[in-house]
Amino acid sequence: MELADRIEAYLTGKLYPFWYQRVTAPEGGFTTYFDRNGKPTGQTDKTIIQQTRSIFMLSHAIRNGYGAGKAEALLKPGLDWFLKTFRDHEHEGWLWIVDKDGNPVSTDKIMYGQSFVIYCMSECALATKDERARRTAEDTFTLVQKYAADTAYGGYREMFLRDWQPRPGGAYGGDRKSFDVHMHLMEAYTTLLELTGAEIHRRKLLEVIDVLWSKMFHAPTWTGISQFSLDLKPLPAIMFKTVWGSDRDNEGEPRPLNNTSYGHNIEFLWLFLHALSVLGISPDPWKEKLRALARHTVSYGVDSEFGGVFVEGPHDGPARDMQKEFWQQAESLVGLLDCYLLFNERVYWDAFRKVFDFVWSKMINHDVGEWYALLERDGTVKWDYLGHAWKNNYHTTRSMVQTLRRPREISRRGMET
Amino acid sequence: MELADRIEAYLTGKLYPFWYQRVTAPEGGFTTYFDRNGKPTGQTDKTIIQQTRSIFMLSHAIRNGYGAGKAEALLKPGLDWFLKTFRDHEHEGWLWIVDKDGNPVSTDKIMYGQSFVIYCMSECALATKDERARRTAEDTFTLVQKYAADTAYGGYREMFLRDWQPRPGGAYGGDRKSFDVHMHLMEAYTTLLELTGAEIHRRKLLEVIDVLWSKMFHAPTWTGISQFSLDLKPLPAIMFKTVWGSDRDNEGEPRPLNNTSYGHNIEFLWLFLHALSVLGISPDPWKEKLRALARHTVSYGVDSEFGGVFVEGPHDGPARDMQKEFWQQAESLVGLLDCYLLFNERVYWDAFRKVFDFVWSKMINHDVGEWYALLERDGTVKWDYLGHAWKNNYHTTRSMVQTLRRPREISRRGMET
Numbered sequence: 132m133e134l135a136d137r138i139e140a141y142l143t144g145k146l147y148p149f150w151y152q153r154v155t156a157p158e159g160g161f162t163t164y165f166d167r168n169g170k171p172t173g174q175t176d177k178t179i180i181q182q183t184r185s186i187f188m189l190s191h192a193i194r195n196g197y198g199a200g201k202a203e204a205l206l207k208p209g210l211d212w213f214l215k216t217f218r219d220h221e222h223e224g225w226l227w228i229v230d231k232d233g234n235p236v237s238t239d240k241i242m243y244g245q246s247f248v249i250y251c252m253s254e255c256a257l258a259t260k261d262e263r264a265r266r267t268a269e270d271t272f273t274l275v276q277k278y279a280a281d282t283a284y285g286g287y288r289e290m291f292l293r294d295w296q297p298r299p300g301g302a303y304g305g306d307r308k309s310f311d312v313h314m315h316l317m318e319a320y321t322t323l324l325e326l327t328g329a330e331i332h333r334r335k336l337l338e339v340i341d342v343l344w345s346k347m348f349h350a351p352t353w354t355g356i357s358q359f360s361l362d363l364k365p366l367p368a369i370m371f372k373t374v375w376g377s378d379r380d381n382e383g384e385p386r387p388l389n390n391t392s393y394g395h396n397i398e399f400l401w402l403f404l405h406a407l408s409v410l411g412i413s414p415d416p417w418k419e420k421l422r423a424l425a426r427h428t429v430s431y432g433v434d435s436e437f438g439g440v441f442v443e444g445p446h447d448g449p450a451r452d453m454q455k456e457f458w459q460q461a462e463s464l465v466g467l468l469d470c471y472l473l474f475n476e477r478v479y480w481d482a483f484r485k486v487f488d489f490v491w492s493k494m495i496n497h498d499v500g501e502w503y504a505l506l507e508r509d510g511t512v513k514w515d516y517l518g519h520a521w522k523n524n525y526h527t528t529r530s531m532v533q534t535l536r537r538p539r540e541i542s543r544r545g546m547e548t
Numbered sequence: 549m550e551l552a553d554r555i556e557a558y559l560t561g562k563l564y565p566f567w568y569q570r571v572t573a574p575e576g577g578f579t580t581y582f583d584r585n586g587k588p589t590g591q592t593d594k595t596i597i598q599q600t601r602s603i604f605m606l607s608h609a610i611r612n613g614y615g616a617g618k619a620e621a622l623l624k625p626g627l628d629w630f631l632k633t634f635r636d637h638e639h640e641g642w643l644w645i646v647d648k649d650g651n652p653v654s655t656d657k658i659m660y661g662q663s664f665v666i667y668c669m670s671e672c673a674l675a676t677k678d679e680r681a682r683r684t685a686e687d688t689f690t691l692v693q694k695y696a697a698d699t700a701y702g703g704y705r706e707m708f709l710r711d712w713q714p715r716p717g718g719a720y721g722g723d724r725k726s727f728d729v730h731m732h733l734m735e736a737y738t739t740l741l742e743l744t745g746a747e748i749h750r751r752k753l754l755e756v757i758d759v760l761w762s763k764m765f766h767a768p769t770w771t772g773i774s775q776f777s778l779d780l781k782p783l784p785a786i787m788f789k790t791v792w793g794s795d796r797d798n799e800g801e802p803r804p805l806n807n808t809s810y811g812h813n814i815e816f817l818w819l820f821l822h823a824l825s826v827l828g829i830s831p832d833p834w835k836e837k838l839r840a841l842a843r844h845t846v847s848y849g850v851d852s853e854f855g856g857v858f859v860e861g862p863h864d865g866p867a868r869d870m871q872k873e874f875w876q877q878a879e880s881l882v883g884l885l886d887c888y889l890l891f892n893e894r895v896y897w898d899a900f901r902k903v904f905d906f907v908w909s910k911m912i913n914h915d916v917g918e919w920y921a922l923l924e925r926d927g928t929v930k931w932d933y934l935g936h937a938w939k940n941n942y943h944t945t946r947s948m949v950q951t952l953r954r955p956r957e958i959s960r961r962g963m964e965t
Contacts, residue, residue, distance in 0.1 A: 281755065282702055282703060283702050285701050295748060331712060342699065345700075
């Protein structure tokens with residue numbers, strides 16, 4: 132079977148069904164807490180990331196013809212519940228975590244979450260023409276401009292209390308900016324622009340791209356730097372105290388300043404190319420920078436021995452953290468194919484295959500359908516759950532939808548595979 | 549008669565009556581077109597600056613006890629007319645110029661004008677508790693964050709088409725930022741913060757102050773630079789093509805890059821001190837910069853021969869344009885007294901007297917009440933009209949209200965005069 136067909140069969144036969152059968156929480160909204168066998172773990176809190184990613188997953192499926200008559204029926208009540216439950220009627224914006232019945236658990240305004248509201252509501256409006264979703268996307272965009280834009284230094288502040296007062300500094304994140312959040316704003320604004328075509332959405336997309344390229348990359352490797360002061364000076368990355376943060380090393384020393392995430396770099400690359408395509412702008416002016424980023428990913432990020440993509444390492448040498456995270460694999464698949472399409476250099480196809488084969492043989496729990504969370508370098512399962520507060524359906528389903536298109540395009544162009 | 553009493557008698561006996569008798573246009577809204585004798589000039593277009601400045605003038609009078617039972621009655625219908633006529637229902641924000649009956653003449657969205665909406669509506673809400681004024685101030689603030697904030701470089705874009713698309717560059721101003729507009733945003737946000745006490749208004753005030761001090765001054769003289777590229781690099785100042793711009797040299801060569809406006813510098817100084825006082829922040833950290841600015845004004849801006857303040861000159865030498873504009877005199881009076889209060893150095897009182905005596909003997913048309921527009925260095929009247937599209941009531945009445953308080957404070961502190 133052709134690669135694209137194999138992915139599509141897995142996506143429609145296993146991955147989407149995994150979520151379609153499980154994503155609706157009995158009490159309303161979506162749930163994404165599942166163990167390695169796809170059984171509920173018993174956790175019940177609802178996070179903004181979990182809800183918005185599930186809305187995105189269903190909307191993206193519908194837009195791409197994978198709704199199977201099911202996604203529409205799941206989306207509507209989940210959207211209703213989200214809009215009713217997560218909206219902060221007192222201070223505007225969206226809560227961070229509620230309990231299973233919708234009572235606030237963490238009310239901070241975290242830009243990462245607000246950004247996913249814009250993203251999923253735009254995707255939902257594009258998929259279903261739902262007017263509330265469109266209005267919610269536009270209104271949340273405006274809120275972000277009002278409360279989070281930094282008119283002193285450019286870019287956005289990222290962590291606020293419920294009333295949009297910046298959180299304290301340090302581990303509370305009130306005095307930091309990040310590559311991650313600005314990249315996700317680029318992602319969200321791209322889909323918002325696709326929806327509205329509005330000049331202001333186009334302009335803010337161009338501005339956040341400008342901040343990313345001019346402040347958030349390490350030259351000349353053109354690999355991402357993780358964290359910054361408010362005035363956009365690079366800082367050694369620390370873990371933030373959010374009620375859930377990353378699962379990985381939530382305590383301990385900051386990371387070295389000379390550090391970059393292979394997954395973020397390659398995810399940025401394809402999201403940026405997608406943004407340019409929505410903007411109608413040629414990638415040519417950025418091609419040499421993108422090539423540097425792509426080469427760095429292939430040279431240091433892709434594991435030539437076991438396959439897959441490492442976690443992170445320095446801007447200028449071999450990887451330091453050689454574990455394999457699910458989301459970095461998911462985004463690399465898309466990004467490496469985009470590199471092949473952009474540069475027409477065989478090395479990117481080969482790198483893609485190294486990641487794909489690792490994902491297919493090690494990362495995916497084929498018995499159940501979803502991907503494990505974290506593997507050791509050699510593919511031994513380290514964290515075996517299939518879903519939690521933020522490890523859920525957005526990275527994996529989007530990756531499969533986006534990945535399977537690209538070999539078809541590559542073949543259409545007559546490129547070697 | 550004490551100086552303060554003399555000013556107060558002039559303000560209440562001549563200046564306010566001048567405007568109270570004339571400011572209401574027969575067809576609604578406010579008019580400010582008056583010749584040297586206070587007769588209507590026949591011009592009838594209504595500008596956003598004229599309307600908002602008149603709303604400010606009446607509100608400021610009421611807040612300070614100079615309404616004389618008249619300002620309230622004039623304010624209400626003028627406010628109604630403005631809100632009905634100038635609001636752009638299609639694209640949000642406020643029109644630039646309408647004809648006498650309210651039909652749009654110039655629909656561009658100019659930040660200078662939007663800023664005065666925030667300022668006058670905040671002052672109006674503080675004076676009258678009018679709920680529409682409060683809401684309009686807050687909503688316009690939000691619009692400005694959405695459409696004008698520059699999330700790439702910080703600060704604000706200043707000139708837009710009706711739909712908030714930036715105007716073209718060059719003389720259309722779409723690719724420039726200015727000291728003037730950022731100073732007026734500081735002024736507007738200060739009064740908005742006074743009204744609401746909201747953290748977001750406080751934060752944006754601090755941010756615009758940061759942009760002003762970190763990007764818009766010439767060090768070490770700490771005198772203002774007029775214009776900048778979007779990325780806040782100084783540029784030689786040009787005149788912008790707005791339907792009305794400055795009256796002065798609307799054509800011709802750009803000004804030299806080494807150029808500063810004495811009036812803007814000293815106006816900034818007192819508006820900044822006022823902002824700090826509303827913020828509850830001590831001026832101590834800025835004292836040496838403010839001293840440099842103040843000394844530059846006294847050394848080069850104040851005319852030791854004829855009195856008054858010159859128009860402009862280099863950052864580091866004697867004035868080049870030695871004419872005397874009405875607004876520069878008005879703002880210098882307040883600013884020089886604030887310098888005396890801040891530094892307790894006699895030189896600022898003496899400079900104030902040189903400007904005040906010039907204003908009193910040359911600038912004010914005592915027969916009628918208002919000030920002439922522009923004088924030659926020696927006080928010969930060059931432009932004799934008392935009011936037009938933007939030369940009207942805000943600078944002169946505010947100056948008199950603010951100026952007369954300060955000698956009383958100086959005397960209360962037992963300082964020498």
